[in-house]
Structures are given as structure tokens and as C-alpha cells.
Amino acid sequence: MTTIAELELPAEEFALWETLDAMPTARFEIVKVVARDRDCAIPYLWAKCDDLPALEDALANDPSVEEATRLEELEGEALYRMEWTYQIRVLVHILVEEEGTVLNARGGEGRWRFRVLFPTRDSLSTTHEFCENADYSITVEQVYELDSARQGRFGLTEEQYETLTTALDLGFYEIPREIDMESLAAEFDISYQSVSERLRRGHRNFIRNGLGWGSLDEDTSE
Structure with missing residues (x-):
């Protein structure tokens, strides 16, 4: 594989x-x-x-x-x-x-x-x-x-990848937004803070590995 x-x-x-x-x-x-x-x-x-x-x-x-x-x-x-x-x-x-x-x-x-x-x-x-x-x-x-290669390509955890793609599919990134943070958290049955952290860390890892420089010591965990 x-x-x-x-x-x-x-x-x-x-x-x-x-x-x-x-x-x-x-x-x-x-x-x-x-x-x-x-x-x-x-x-x-x-x-x-x-x-x-x-x-x-x-x-x-x-x-x-x-x-x-x-x-x-x-x-x-x-x-x-x-x-x-x-x-x-x-x-x-x-x-x-x-x-x-x-x-x-x-x-x-x-x-x-x-x-x-x-x-x-x-x-x-x-x-x-x-x-x-x-x-x-x-x-x-x-x-x-292979089954996680898409997130691995940009250093995302499985949770970060799932949260980002779900947020995209549900219109979180549309203008205006079609789903808010509270509703997105409910989709995963987790807290507002947890989904917020997943999004922030996912954005950071995606940008760092796809576009930016970033620190070699940055945390990539969920």
C-alpha cells in the first residue's frame, strides 16, 4: 500500500x-x-x-x-x-x-x-x-x-482533514456562511472549542505545508 x-x-x-x-x-x-x-x-x-x-x-x-x-x-x-x-x-x-x-x-x-x-x-x-x-x-x-494520503500530503491529522472537508461541504467557508461554528461542532458531537481548535490547527498545517515556511517545531496534533 x-x-x-x-x-x-x-x-x-x-x-x-x-x-x-x-x-x-x-x-x-x-x-x-x-x-x-x-x-x-x-x-x-x-x-x-x-x-x-x-x-x-x-x-x-x-x-x-x-x-x-x-x-x-x-x-x-x-x-x-x-x-x-x-x-x-x-x-x-x-x-x-x-x-x-x-x-x-x-x-x-x-x-x-x-x-x-x-x-x-x-x-x-x-x-x-x-x-x-x-x-x-x-x-x-x-x-x-493510502486511505489517509490526502491529509498526509499536507500534514493534516485525520480529524483535521475530516473537519476541514466537512466544513467546506456544509458551506462554512461560503460568504455568507451557510453553517456556523456551533452547528459544525454538533455535526461531530464535540464542543465549540474543540472544533475551533481543529480548524485553526488544520488551517495552520495546510498553509504551513502547502504554502508557508513555518517552524520545524510546530505542533501538528489534533
């Missing part, structure tokens, strides 16, 4: 460790990554930093970066095409050996967090075994099976 897993790996065991160490407030978000071969990965990623020139100096001195090309620049953010050739065996294994797809990846605060779609649950198990044998300190944070 197709599986989505949220994984965490220390940056020092992956990529951009020296850059993140030199620029502790910098954040990276991968938007696309291609494994050129077993020794090289080419990610396209957004970098968010208050001092882009200093960030590019750090990238130039980072042993995990063979090449970094700035493609676009916005206010405090830049899109880069990079070539990674150092300590990326986990990523290459996922993409090449297990035919996985990286749905989302963020780097910051000395670590990387990935949301990966594996074609089978065994692919995830094989990746975890590979990391253990290679002494990588990978942590499996959450696992979603």
Missing part, C-alpha cells in the same frame, strides 16, 4: 550542515529534487535569510554543495538550483532504490524534515533499515497509509 512518511534527519548527516551552522536563522525548502546518479542529487529549493550575500558565501564554502545557482530573488527569499554530492545517500536511496517521491522537505535549526511518498510500506521499511545499517540517525515521525 502506498505510504506517506514524515522523516527527520540531522543536517550534519545530510546536506548544508555548515551553511546552517554559519547561518542559524536560514531556512531551506525543497520544491523539486532529481537524483542524477547514485552520488549526486540536484535540488531546486527556496532559501529564506535576512542576509542573502552572507548565505551565498556560506554555500560557497559548504562541502555538501558542488554548485549553487540563484534563479530568482524575492524579498528575503531566493530560489536556487544546487548540486549536492556529499552525504546524500539517504535521499538518493529513497529516489533511486525505492522509487520514492519527496513531497516536501525543509532544512533549518540543524536538521531536515521530509515528507516522502513511498510506493509500498516495505519501501519505507527498507529505507529505515538502510539508514540503521549506515548509522544515519533518521527518525520516523508519522506514517500515513
